[in-house]
Amino acid sequence: MLRIAVPNKGSLSEPASEMLREAGYRQRRDTRELVLADPDNDVEFFFLRPRDVAVYVGAGTVDAGITGRDLMLDSAADAEEHLPLGFARSTFRFAAPTGEITDIAQIEGRRVATSYSVLVGQYLAEHGITPTAIVHLDGAVESSVRLGVAEVIADVVETGTTLRAAGLEIFGEPILRSEAVLIRRKGVEAPAGLDTLTRRLQGVLTAHEYVLMDYDVPQSLVDAAVAITPGLESPTVSPLHDRDWAAVRAMVRRSETNQVMDALYDVGARAILVTSIHACRL
Ligand SMILES: Nc1ncnc2c1ncn2[C@@H]1O[C@H](COP(=O)(O)OP(=O)(O)OP(=O)(O)O)[C@@H](O)[C@H]1O
Numbered sequence: 554m555l556r557i558a559v560p561n562k563g564s565l566s567e568p569a570s571e572m573l574r575e576a577g578y579r580q581r582r583d584t585r586e587l588v589l590a591d592p593d594n595d596v597e598f599f600f601l602r603p604r605d606v607a608v609y610v611g612a613g614t615v616d617a618g619i620t621g622r623d624l625m626l627d628s629a630a631d632a633e634e635h636l637p638l639g640f641a642r643s644t645f646r647f648a649a650p651t652g653e654i655t656d657i658a659q660i661e662g663r664r665v666a667t668s669y670s671v672l673v674g675q676y677l678a679e680h681g682i683t684p685t686a687i688v689h690l691d692g693a694v695e696s697s698v699r700l701g702v703a704e705v706i707a708d709v710v711e712t713g714t715t716l717r718a719a720g721l722e723i724f725g726e727p728i729l730r731s732e733a734v735l736i737r738r739k740g741v742e743a744p745a746g747l748d749t750l751t752r753r754l755q756g757v758l759t760a761h762e763y764v765l766m767d768y769d770v771p772q773s774l775v776d777a778a779v780a781i782t783p784g785l786e787s788p789t790v791s792p793l794h795d796r797d798w799a800a801v802r803a804m805v806r807r808s809e810t811n812q813v814m815d816a817l818y819d820v821g822a823r824a825i826l827v828t829s830i831h832a833c834r835l
Pocket residue numbers: 562563564565603604620621622623624641642643692709710711731732733
């Protein structure tokens with residue numbers, strides 16, 4: 554039975570469970586449940602603190618887990634990324650009071666507050682910068698400068714709203730770009746069942762990323778239309794009752810749906826229909 558660690562709290566928890574549900578797995582209904590068996594799929598889920606997921610995976614007591622790339626790296630566990638999952642996207646950045654610091658070299662001799670001390674320590678060491686201290690905080694790191702425990706912070710930034718509200722601005726290059734990832738233990742053979750989990754999660758990602766597009770097009774324009782919708786392998790082209798026309802079906806990136814419909818219409822396609830993909834296995 555494959556043992557999978559899933560975040561029990563925080564911003565990763567709900568989307569991780571939702572993705573597993575879409576991939577056909579049982580998920581808990583009560584957030585106090587710590588373990589959940591899914592015998593039909595031969596897996597067992599362990600709901601753990603997001604920071605601890607990589608520790609268990611690295612120790613080999615669970616076979617795989619979902620966590621943030623930033624959390625995995627900060628844990629320094631013996632775990633590696635197996636599949637990026639596309640949610641909880643964020644950057645990890647330095648920030649300081651607006652206008653005060655423009656270059657990471659200025660961190661030298663200053664205190665840096667963060668919840669990711671290992672990541673920050675490694676990054677500064679790699680850049681030859683020695684802060685006075687790395688102040689480890691559990692959260693609400695943006696308040697640390699105003700409250701006088703640090704001059705600089707390093708924290709998760711998505712929209713930047715929290716930073717701005719605290720009178721801070723980012724400086725330097727992103728330390729890291731993060732997102733939710735499926736992780737496994739480093740350097741060991743893939744556990745039985747991981748392939749199936751991976752394929753199912755990839756199926757969910759594809760179903761989110763693509764739509765199915767159907768349209769009718771005059772036979773003489775099929776090549777021009779198919780050039781716009783090449784599909785993943787090759788689009789399905791079927792004859793219509795009116796032999797001068799063909800029906801085409803292809804997968805199209807969801808983000809490009811409207812541009813593709815405009816382009817198809819311009820070359821002469823009509824009755825263009827877009828359908829969401831519920832599930833798929835490529
Ligand atoms: N606002 C956000 N947007 C996108 N990703 C985020 C955001 N906040 C945190 N994350 C990501 O979520 C993961 C952190 O999960 P964790 O549960 O520790 O934090 P959290 O959501 O801040 O929870 P909490 O603050 O309740 O402890 C990291 O991978 C981080 O990059």
